[in-house]
Amino acid sequence: MKKIVIILFLILNIHISFSYAYEFNMNEFVSSLSEFENEFIDSQEYSEIINGIQQGNFAFNYRKIFNNIGKFFSKEIKNNIGILIQVIIIAILSSFLDNLKSSFSSDGVSKIAFYMCYVVVITIIISSFIQIIDLATETIIMLIAFMDVFLPVLIGLVVSTGGITTSSIIYPVIIFITNMISNFLNDFMIPIIMTAFGIGMVAHISEKIKISKISNMIKSVSMWILGVVLTVFVGIISLEGSIASTVDGITVKTAKFMFSNGVPVVGKLLGDSIDTILGSTLVLKDAVGFLGVFILLTLILMPILKIVIFLFLYGGAAALIEPFAESRLVKCMQETVGVGKVVLAMVLTVSVMFVIGIVAMLKMTNNIAMFR
């Protein structure tokens, strides 16, 4: 009697696992992800990628992505080179006015001329920095929307490979952490970065009263916070998953053993068929997970390129005007580049976190199949 009850329980368990794999509809999944297509990947390529991986001949056209990156880079540089030229012209103007100091009646006039130039430079910097911040916020919101669409499908496939415990533990954790991160970044990190930027802009305006250390401190604090958040996320994901996947592996192995030895006549056949189904859903899950990581990477490519171009522009401007311009202008641009680095670090941290989350889930659930 006890034996029969255990067998029934395991049949139910396995049935729950496999029922999702039967209902998995590739076209529906691909069309739900179609809103995340961008200039680097088309939604038509999604199913090609999945089918390619499942058949073992993944042949994605990487050259196209590199070409697009090159085109995008040159286009953005062309669009933004005007800002660089403006800044350089103003710097030249300000140092020219400084040289004319002796011909003015008082010292104050040349100072006022410098402050005018400084204010114009700050205005240009602020307008492009606000664009960068908006871009970073939109990217984070889009990444979280992507995770919200993608994770349920992946979790369903994880369940269908027998990872019932793994998915029930990992899914709430990942959903909680992604939403917490979006709140944390929007309510805490972005205001702090804006504070560091605002203080950094006025830090060098006066020759005597300088406050550059406070903005440096805020920048390093925000970098540390990002690092700690990333570490905690990776720690939680890997710990919880490694424990749960062991439990699942033992469950699946027990189920297979019970089928093979408990059911008379056809038991061996059933046990082997469980193996086959698990293996095939494993391949499907890996293909879908790979597609997710791939889309995630293409989603962050555009914003990261834009932020990198921003950093290049202002870093280059600082380098170009340093020989002749007033050192305060150069330092102001250095501050901008420093804060831009924090924005870049923020976007990279979020995307790395999500990539690690997906990949960790894929690798951990492979442990289930390792219990043979």
Next chain:
Amino acid sequence: MTFVREWTYGIVTTIVLFTIVEMILPNGNIKKNAIFVCGIIASITIAEPILKLLKSDFNIEEIFNLTEYNNLISLNSYDNAISSQISNLEKVYAQEIVTKFNFEYPDLKLLNCLVIFNKDENGKIIDIDRVNVTTYVDDSTIYDKLAKLCEIDRKKITVDILEKEMNDFE
């Protein structure tokens, strides 16, 4: 984050103001002293959060809007989840009654059904409190049939009878 914003505004305005002061003052001994005082005031502006921390009415909930988050969390609390689950169960049960009844007795067509459960203080369902159905057909046997279907006392059942003409009018 209004606190952080105000702090930033304070620092930025102070520095800009002192830059103007520094520009306006004539060169001389008094300028050195004035700039020294300005520097001290600027450092006090930077240290404003620490000074607020020392005050007794410092409240961390105001800075991070913790009350808002607490409200959000309590909205999704366990009790709410339980009560919404019970109301969902009631709806499903009512739907089931309508479907089964209409299948078994097609001539007595039920239109709508409302089920209310008895709950204890922990939110656990004890039994059915009452069942209210809406129909067009004025038939007294409907009580017995419903009582048999739901396996409850017929006193717990109430029937609302709608006028048939109203339906045609609609």
